[in-house]
Structures are given as structure tokens and as C-alpha cells.
Amino acid sequence: MLLTLAWGALFFPGLFALCTWALRRSQPGWSRTDRVMISTRLVSSVHAALATGSGIVIVRSCDDVITGRHWLAREYVWFLIPYMIYDSYAMYLCEWCRTRDQNRAPSLTLRNFLSRNRLMITHHAVILFVLVPVAQRLRGDLGDFFVGCIFTAELSTPFVSLGRVLIQLKQQHTLLYKVNGILTLATFFSCRILLFPFMYWSYGRQQGLSLLQVPFSIPFYCNVANAFLIAPQIYWFCLLCRKAVRLFDTPQAKKDG
Numbered sequence: 001m002l003l004t005l006a007w008g009a010l011f012f013p014g015l016f017a018l019c020t021w022a023l024r025r026s027q028p029g030w031s032r033t034d035r036v037m038i039s040t041r042l043v044s045s046v047h048a049a050l051a052t053g054s055g056i057v058i059v060r061s062c063d064d065v066i067t068g069r070h071w072l073a074r075e076y077v078w079f080l081i082p083y084m085i086y087d088s089y090a091m092y093l094c095e096w097c098r099t100r101d102q103n104r105a106p107s108l109t110l111r112n113f114l115s116r117n118r119l120m121i122t123h124h125a126v127i128l129f130v131l132v133p134v135a136q137r138l139r140g141d142l143g144d145f146f147v148g149c150i151f152t153a154e155l156s157t158p159f160v161s162l163g164r165v166l167i168q169l170k171q172q173h174t175l176l177y178k179v180n181g182i183l184t185l186a187t188f189f190s191c192r193i194l195l196f197p198f199m200y201w202s203y204g205r206q207q208g209l210s211l212l213q214v215p216f217s218i219p220f221y222c223n224v225a226n227a228f229l230i231a232p233q234i235y236w237f238c239l240l241c242r243k244a245v246r247l248f249d250t251p252q253a254k255k256d257g
Helices: 002-026 032-061 072-102 106-116 118-138 144-168 175-193 195-207 220-256
Strands: none
Touching (some): 002 032, 002 072, 032 072, 032 144, 072 106, 072 144, 106 118, 118 220, 144 195, 175 195, 195 220
16 A cells, blocks of 8 residues: 555656656747646546556456455555645646736635636545545445446546647647547546446346346445536536537538628
8 A cells, every 4th residue: 555655656746747857858849838737638648548447457357346356446546546636736736837927926826726626626635535435445345346447437538638738739720639529528428427327237237137227226325426426527528518519610600600
């Protein structure tokens, strides 16, 4: 546990520092804000790849969705803790870089950061103070399969990150941006929305239940927990859909005008 925490505490900030250094050397014309924001997205994508890979390994290794075990289901959670702490700081650093030319007081920058990112900050806090204790202690030796499923939700993150990078570089007009938008929607819907019916279906298949019977056959708190987990995903997916509609409507609107 302590070794994994230490590796995570060194790995993510170290990777961020390496990315910013490499971008400073390779792209001297980029601003500090560009380097910081793009480095943040690169680190997020690396974490997403590691989490998704771990999740796939766990899911494929668990023959029983309740009692199946894999050591990564616990070990990667310890690796996740320093990432969440790093990512919270990285988000604040991006906000500071974005507004530093406005000569704002540090307290105003912090308030603006908390206001603009309140849902994401809440998301990180829930992971650290609720989901980590549940995953590491409260669930006992059960449910590694479902922990692995939750890890695979990160599959959409590299596409979200690439979209943010292209926006930062003012490349919203490119074909790559549009193709990436489609992939973002597809992976987000598959791995963050359909993931929950898939977990219910997997449990039902093992227990000989239909998908509709599963919610009435598991503890009520499991349904409540899943509702809390999927709610922000649905909200974010709606935001992505709204952006996609604006993106693909703009050329048509110009053509009609």
C-alpha cells in the first residue's frame, strides 16, 4: 500500500513536470498556459489508459462477478489516491495560468476556481472520501469485478482530453476535432452510461435473473450508490451532446445564412 502510494505521488507530478519540460523545449512558441494545460491533459490520458487497462484485466480475470478476485482491484485504488490529489492541484494551476494576466488576488482566483469546477471537485472528493473507503474496506473481499468495471469508465478521458487540447490550440475547425467529438460521445456513452446496465446484466446472467429483475434482487443501497454514480455522468454526457449539436450545426447555419 505505502509503496504504491509513494509511486503514485512521484509518478503523476513527475510526468507532468516532464511533459511541461518537453513542450518548452519542442514548442518554444507556446505560452506557459498552453504548456500547462496540455501537460495536464497528457497526464490525465496516461492515467486513463492505466485505469482502463487495469479494469479490463480485472473484469476478464473474474469468473464470478461477486467473489472473483484480482490484486489490481485494490492495488490500483492506492495508485488512484495521489492522482486525484495531483489532478485537483493541476486544475487549480490551469485556472491560475488562465487568469494570471488579470492581476487577480489569490483568494479571488481560488473562489473562481471552486465556482467553475464545483462538480469536478465534488467528484474528486467523493472518490477520495467515499469510494476509496468502500473499495478498500467496506466491501470486504467481494466485488472486484465491479471495481474493474468502474475503472474502464476512464476510456473516454483521452478523447475528452484531446478535444480540450485542440480547443486550446484553436483547432476546432479541423476534421480531427469533429472525429474526436464523435469518438468522445461514443466512448463516454458506452463506458460511463451503458456501463451500469452492463454491470446489472452481468450480475443477472450469473444469478439467472433478467435485467429488470436485478434492481429488486440486490440491496437497496447498491441501487442508490449506482444512481449517485451515474447521475453526474448523465449530466456531463448531456453537456457533451449540447456541444456536439452546436459544433455540427454551425456549418449548416453559415451555409443557410
